[in-house]
Amino acid sequence: MWIVDCGLRIVHFRPSVPSSLRAFVPSSRLPRLIPASIVLCTLTCFSIAQETGEPQQKGITQYARGVRIDWTRPRVEVKGRVVLREGLLELFACSPRTREHESIVVVEAQPLRIFQALGLAGLTSGRPITLDRDSGTWRPATGDTVRIEVSWRYDGKQHTADIGTWMTDVSTERHPPPGIWRFAGSARDKDGAFMADVDGTVICVVDFPSALIAIGELKSADNSALWVRADTGRIPPIGTPVTLLFSPVKPGAKPPEKSTVDRSPRTGNSEHP
Numbered sequence: 001m002w003i004v005d006c007g008l009r010i011v012h013f014r015p016s017v018p019s020s021l022r023a024f025v026p027s028s029r030l031p032r033l034i035p036a037s038i039v040l041c042t043l044t045c046f047s048i049a050q051e052t053g054e055p056q057q058k059g060i061t062q063y064a065r066g067v068r069i070d071w072t073r074p075r076v077e078v079k080g081r082v083v084l085r086e087g088l089l090e091l092f093a094c095s096p097r098t099r100e101h102e103s104i105v106v107v108e109a110q111p112l113r114i115f116q117a118l119g120l121a122g123l124t125s126g127r128p129i130t131l132d133r134d135s136g137t138w139r140p141a142t143g144d145t146v147r148i149e150v151s152w153r154y155d156g157k158q159h160t161a162d163i164g165t166w167m168t169d170v171s172t173e174r175h176p177p178p179g180i181w182r183f184a185g186s187a188r189d190k191d192g193a194f195m196a197d198v199d200g201t202v203i204c205v206v207d208f209p210s211a212l213i214a215i216g217e218l219k220s221a222d223n224s225a226l227w228v229r230a231d232t233g234r235i236p237p238i239g240t241p242v243t244l245l246f247s248p249v250k251p252g253a254k255p256p257e258k259s260t261v262d263r264s265p266r267t268g269n270s271e272h273p
Helices: 019-024 027-052 111-120 195-199
Strands: 003-006 009-012 060-064 067-070 075-082 091-094 103-107 125-127 130-132 137-139 146-154 157-162 167-169 201-204 228-230 241-248
Touching: 060 111, 067 111, 075 111, 103 241, 111 125, 111 195, 111 201, 195 201
Parallel strands: 091 103
Antiparallel strands: 003 009, 060 067, 067 075, 075 103, 075 241, 091 201, 130 137, 146 157, 146 241, 167 228
């Protein structure tokens, strides 16, 4: 078994520590934490469930506020709400009071907790864009490919779609494909702060050195170079609660061309039905 010390919380899970979490789990502490792990994990999950008022479901852990891990898939579920339905984008999802003017969804969960949950679900982080000092060129983000869907309820029906269907490539008028997302994992600044917590850069569609989730190619954040806009007709009304669904893509597997469950309404105009 292994233990993840998440600040004030201790979570008990599996046999080995993924590389994406080793920076947060001092190996010298593990032997001393093992005896109390089961009790502390149970109390923590129960406490979070009590705070959120959500019942615990079999195979699903309420990992942190706004973050659940579905071990049966595996999948990480992050709660959010719609804050933007039109215009050019720099992000798909951001933290509150950061970049809501250029992001479709805002999530309440701390980006560091999302990072940890993704590692527990089997994803290995890479790095956001970096400058190669020898060549003076930027290198695109790396990390495991992650599939991201958005789920929401509207007009009495549950809808699930790939997040790309809420965006349009301005040059091709097509939706971005599912296979572009990388678990970049953000970084620490010189003071040790998790940069995605500071910048609110949860799911980025342009280059951010602090990106938690990035795309696997370089895309400038200059206003003149922004490459995607919100697909207004597919996005539900402002304030609609949503759940972002993060799933690992198995090595060698080709991501589907579109979501397996895509019941996203389309009206042909700027108003959601």
